[in-house]
Amino acid sequence: AQRVTQPEKLLSVFKGAPVELKCNYSYSGSPELFWYVQYSRQRLQLLLRHISRESIKGFTADLNKGETSFHLKKPFAQEEDSAMYYCALSGWGSGNTGKLIFGQGTTLQVKP
């Protein structure tokens, strides 16, 4: 079964602290993995995709196929990072056709 799990509903940290948002996935083929961010009641925006290995707004994420994880990290949290973060998986092959499957989301709250 294809599944994305974000175990934390809420992650609260102080400004300047490191952040790690966890994401684990289940997929039988080669997945495409993404992180999306949603600021208060706005549209979802693509933050990162695993294939590009880029750093956006100081966030990075590494795909660990052995642990089937794609955790999102930032060394020093900023107040403007407060938002909902979704991990998502997409795949191709029988019955998938690139549908994006989301985790339940993690709310990141950065306190001053």
Next chain:
Amino acid sequence: DAGITQSPRHKVTETGTPVTLRCHQTENHRYMYWYRQDPGHGLRLIHYSYGVKDTDKGEVSDGYSVSRSKTEDFLLTLESATSSQTSVYFCAIRPGGQGNYGYTFGSGTRLTVV
């Protein structure tokens, strides 16, 4: 600016009435998707389209139907609205073919069924 718009942005409707939400894109993308967003559930796929008149069901399709008569428009219809369909509905688009393309999302429609 994102090449995708949803209408209406907000709607309140009564139980039992039909409701249609519209998603319009200017990107000429092949794939279009309808998701609903609910607390504790993340985003769940309702229906999607992989071309004009080509649609398929997602994981929560009961009570919903879709139509895509032209590339740019993807309509979601609640045949007889129920309170459990109160949600925020997002449309998304994606280019065709495999590849690590991110989806582009619309701004959402907040639907309340009373």
